[in-house]
Amino acid sequence: MPAPQRVTRAALTAAARAIAEDEGIDAVTISAVATAVGVRPPSLYKHVDHRHDLLRLIADDAARELDEDVAALAGSATDPAAKLTAIARAFRAFSARSPRASSLLFSGAALGAGPQSEGMIALTRTLLSAVQATTPADPLPAARTLTAWAHGFCTMEQAGAFQLGGDVDEAFEFGLTTLVGALTARG
Numbered sequence: 460m461p462a463p464q465r466v467t468r469a470a471l472t473a474a475a476r477a478i479a480e481d482e483g484i485d486a487v488t489i490s491a492v493a494t495a496v497g498v499r500p501p502s503l504y505k506h507v508d509h510r511h512d513l514l515r516l517i518a519d520d521a522a523r524e525l526d527e528d529v530a531a532l533a534g535s536a537t538d539p540a541a542k543l544t545a546i547a548r549a550f551r552a553f554s555a556r557s558p559r560a561s562s563l564l565f566s567g568a569a570l571g572a573g574p575q576s577e578g579m580i581a582l583t584r585t586l587l588s589a590v591q592a593t594t595p596a597d598p599l600p601a602a603r604t605l606t607a608w609a610h611g612f613c614t615m616e617q618a619g620a621f622q623l624g625g626d627v628d629e630a631f632e633f634g635l636t637t638l639v640g641a642l643t644a645r646g
Contacts, residue, residue, distance in 0.1 A: 470496050471506055472516040479517055479559040487513050514563055521560035525553045526585050534591040539585030542589045543639045547609045551631065554613035564615070565610060595640050601642050608638055 474495035479487050492513055493500040504561040507513055532545035554561040564579075586606060612631060621627050 466496050466498055466502065466506060468506065468516070471503070471513070471597060472520045475513045476517045476520055476557075476560055478492040479563075480557060484490060484514070484559055484562070487517070489513070499604065514566070517560050518563040519578040521553075521564055522582045522645070524557070525561070525564070526552065526578065526582040528553055529582065530585045533585070536589075539592040540639050540643050542594060543605055544635060546589055547635050547639075550606075550609040551613050551616075554617060556609075561610075561613065565571075590642075594645060597630060601645070605638065605642065607623060608634065 471492060474492050475487050478491050478495060482491075489503050489507070489510060490500045493503050496503075507516075528549040529546050532549045533542045536542040536545045550561075583602075584610065586602045587598050590602040590605065594601045612634060615621060616627060616631075621630070
């Protein structure tokens with residue numbers, strides 16, 4: 460009889476994320492992920508307690524990936540407005556390539572999560588650091604505003620909610636320019 464296959468956290472995360480992106484969040488189940496990593500469903504309970512843990516793995520992986528994108532783009536920008544613009548554009552690009560994972564980024568409470576994951580902590584630090592040049596005294600409100608606007612816009616875009624015609628790219632840039640102008644003027 461062959462030895463049971465070892466399952467790593469990285470393999471679980473990759474399998475859960477692939478299922479989410481290919482088939483939807485509802486398709487991420489213990490059984491589906493077990494099948495994807497080549498084990499029987501009871502074997503996954505050594506790694507996760509329930510389905511929400513799989514969704515948290517996806518969210519944390521998404522936050523880690525977005526943090527890397529934001530850090531790379533915002534880090535190369537020289538002025539505060541360019542940093543804020545880079546952050547929003549990184550968020551939009553990430554949302555376009557991983558729409559289902561991005562939908563879980565801010566679902567901690569819905570997933571019954573305790574403290575923030577390592578990925579979200581890193582992403583939050585990167586955002587605050589990038590926004591600090593805009594509002595050095597307290598960057599948190601500016602970071603929250605930019606994140607909420609970008610997440611809202613991208614969520615609507617991925618859901619196909621912009622049905623009134625016009626150019627969605629133009630609308631994104633208009634909103635971004637308006638928001639960045641307001642945030643930098645406050646700083």
